[in-house]
Amino acid sequence: MTFKKRTHTCGDLNISNVDETVVLNGWVSSVRDLGGIYFIDIRDRYGITQLRIVPENGEPYDVASRIGLEFVISSSGKVIARENPNRNIPTGEIEIDVSELTVLNKSAVTPFVVEEDIKASEELRFKFRYLDMRRKKISDNIVLRSRVFQTVYRYFDSEGFLVIETPILMKSTPEGARDYLVPSRIHKGKFYALPQSPQTYKQVLMVAGMDKYIQICKCFRDEDLRADRQPEFTQIDLEMSFVSESDVFNVCENMIREIWKEIKGIELESFPVMSYDEALLTYGSDKPELRIKGDMKITDVTGTVEDCGFKVFDDVVNSGGMVAGLKLEGREVTRKVIDNLTEYVKSLGMGGLAYFRFNSDGSVQSPVSKFISETVQNNIREKFDAKNGDTVFLLSGEKKRTLLALGNLRLKLATDFMLIDESVDRFIWINDFPLFAFDDEANQIIAEHHMFTMPKGEELYKLDSDKCDIETITSIRANCYDLVCNGSEFGSGSIRIHRRDIQEKVFNILKLDKQEVEQKFGFLLKAFEYGAPPHGGFAFGFDRIVATLCGTKDIRETIAFPKTTSALSLMDGSPGSVEQKQLDDLGIVIKY
């Protein structure tokens, strides 16, 4: 079938094109039949243009009567000025006086109407993603994503980085997230794993002297999903040799700055740096949201309530826990709000929520006031610098748990009371993360970031076996850092261990035996024996960067073919079953 090539897109034409003869190809977005005149909106991803067809146009008038929504059409004609311009769209001053109208392809009646103000559920939109993507809202996101992609590679190219591809089929390592496995046909009973990240490869590339590596790559983690987590996601992965933390910060920060300049036309100021410990104490999170009005920092009142006589607090203080809280400025919250917040902190595993309502009439309302002396109450008030009209919320319990719960409560309050300034993007580096954490469940020491992370130089001595108590070990800080934007982790990285002796001490502490280590990471350690340079790197969550630029937290809105929270692809129906022969080839028997 032949068709006329388009001379313009549906977003191109304006008043300066009047009298030109043009050809537009696109989809029927709307048909308005006024009985004697048709107005047809033709759409492509660039825009929408109005076609005007009257009986005098001849055959096109007949064709128009048989046209439906989402038909693919080709239309030729002369650009004319509209009698009644539509100022709301860029092409609104003109229309096409149609001389030729061809249906290139019909469309079945669509399961939902393709319109900007979409009514269909996400479920349906994902199943018919190709229809969903015809909406400007989604196609704009996809276009933006492409522009970010190009900006990133352009930036790193100008900085002398090499784009190097790493394998998608690699070896499974049980550490970290659950792997997606791929069975081997040639080696029955053996499996490849899809990369959780190209971590080991990029470190080997440094040993190879590749110096500055960059790749935008897919990563796979078989864990439970969230709005900002997909089973397969995209990382901007980079690694550099002969660098320290500040070098990595510079390169990464400049990349972000370049993207924001390109996409938003904004020159970002340099990003502040805060240690993990300070972030946890101040915001109850290692990814603090800095756009909250009044900042809403955590106030520690453990010392203030010591021996106050209120059993709950006394018990917590005596067992080494903490009592701390947040101040909600200028809000006298209702009973209903308190109940709701109490329920929320309980869902976080906290015992309850104490509060002081400092009413504007000077009275104080609190469920714990009858247990606590007026002096202590006044001290608490002073600590928070609470004024009439403020409400103070207190949580108590084991220190880290309490801080993390306060961090969540802070976000909940900010959301519920609309305290987040959505008009800005606030970045912050978080560094000096702990090297190790103690996993209560497994009752063992685990690597907080990953096992190749370099401890801070001044703390190297703590790795020695004679200092191996849990408290010392978990106090070790690492050359490890996250970039946080608007309370969302944009990425993380570290300076890596390049010396075998340090690496072995880390393995020791993680209780990994030689054979196990050899089997899993032998190739990397082997590589390190042949002159590994000091190196470090970073990995950005590409989807989250794009989502932020698109003004959403839901990365699905920025991915062409996203999966649901149960890791299904509704459009193509993956995962699906396979034929018995395929299983036989792989030597796989399915057990349910």
Add this chain to the structure above:
RNA sequence: GGAGCCGUAGUUCAGUUUGGUUAGAACGCCUGACUGUCACUCAGGAGGUCGCGGGUUCGAGUCCCGUCGGUUCCGCCA
């Protein structure tokens, strides 16, 4: 693995609290009228396995149990 919310026409929802005649509305779809619309308007029409399975009941969209799917949160995600 745990908790919450949702599932009714092609679509978005109402109806579920308190079980009871023929399950409604809007948009879309079909037919007709209309020459300046852009959410066109107007008149008429078709369209339902109330997610699925079981149970209670004379009777279930409505109550109970299970299950599937969507979504949010906790755990998990080095």
